[in-house]
Amino acid sequence: DAGITQSPRYKITETGRQVTLMCHQTWSHSYMFWYRQDLGHGLRLIYYSAAADITDKGEVPDGYVVSRSKTENFPLTLESATRSQTSVYFCASSEAQLSYNSPLHFGNGTRLTVT
Amino acid sequence: ILNVEQSPQSLHVQEGDSTNFTCSFPSSNFYALHWYRWETAKSPEALFVMTLNGDEKKKGRISATLNTKEGYSYLYIKGSQPEDSATYLCASLGGGSNYKLTFGKGTLLTVNP
Numbered sequence: 001d002a003g004i005t006q007s008p009r010y011k012i013t014e015t016g017r018q019v020t021l022m023c024h025q026t027w028s029h030s031y032m033f034w035y036r037q038d039l040g041h042g043l044r045l046i047y048y049s050a051a052a053d054i055t056d057k058g059e060v061p062d063g064y065v066v067s068r069s070k071t072e073n074f075p076l077t078l079e080s081a082t083r084s085q086t087s088v089y090f091c092a093s094s095e096a097q098l099s100y101n102s103p104l105h106f107g108n109g110t111r112l113t114v115t
Numbered sequence: 116i117l118n119v120e121q122s123p124q125s126l127h128v129q130e131g132d133s134t135n136f137t138c139s140f141p142s143s144n145f146y147a148l149h150w151y152r153w154e155t156a157k158s159p160e161a162l163f164v165m166t167l168n169g170d171e172k173k174k175g176r177i178s179a180t181l182n183t184k185e186g187y188s189y190l191y192i193k194g195s196q197p198e199d200s201a202t203y204l205c206a207s208l209g210g211g212s213n214y215k216l217t218f219g220k221g222t223l224l225t226v227n228p
Contacts, residue, residue, distance in 0.1 A: 031214070035218075040220070041220065042119065042204070042206075042217070042218030042219050042220045042221065043159075043204070043206075043218040044218075045215055045216065048214050050214065056214070058215060059215070090159075097213045098146075098147060098149070098164075098208050098213060098214060098216055099146040099147045099208055099213050101147075101164045102164065103161030103164050104149070104151075104159070104161065105161070106158035106159050106160070107158060108157070108158050109158055
């Protein structure tokens with residue numbers, strides 16, 4: 001089935017380690033997004049991408065790096081993980097610009113714990 | 116950064132009750148308002164995307180209205196069922212960006228059988 005998948009579902013890592021969260025979608029959607037979900041906050045945008053090789057910062061980009069060499073993949077890398085990056089991370093995609101009646105389609109999330 | 120507020124934070128209703136929630140957002144430079152339904156242990160699923168003032172959208176027993184001039188949207192659930200139990204998120208797109216949705220913290224609905 002077509003869809004958007006994230007891996008891993010759960011990850012425990014140590015402070016200072018590099019970790020990459022994977023996101024893959026089979027719809028050929030142009031737009032992809034990374035959000036984090038923390039208690040007391042709404043979903044917050046980390047990075048987004050409008051197309052392959054086009055990425056831009058969201059609300060909370062510090063400590064994260066993204067790439068989009070292929071339309072279907074949008075990995076999120078924590079270069080040197082910190083405890084404050086313990087969170088649930090959601091990848092999402094959309095077919096068109098979000099202002100064009102185009103909703104987000106979310107992956108199942110990755111729960112990351114930084115010890 | 117836009118400020119999107121949802122109320123109430125949580126709500127308990129009995130099966131069969133009708134209910135509604137509010138989402139308020141900045142009315143200036145408004146592009147779109149999204150509603151999502153988020154069940155526990157799942158990922159958010161889109162309900163509606165609304166762009167025009169006065170828009171009303173309906174999906175089964177769930178409907179939503181939009182007032183862009185005053186900056187609010189209502190989500191209505193008619194005849195709530197236990198399977199409607201979820202967190203309902205709204206998100207506003209505006210402020211000059213076509214990509215940066217700002218989410219509210221959600222309304223947690225629990226429907227008791």
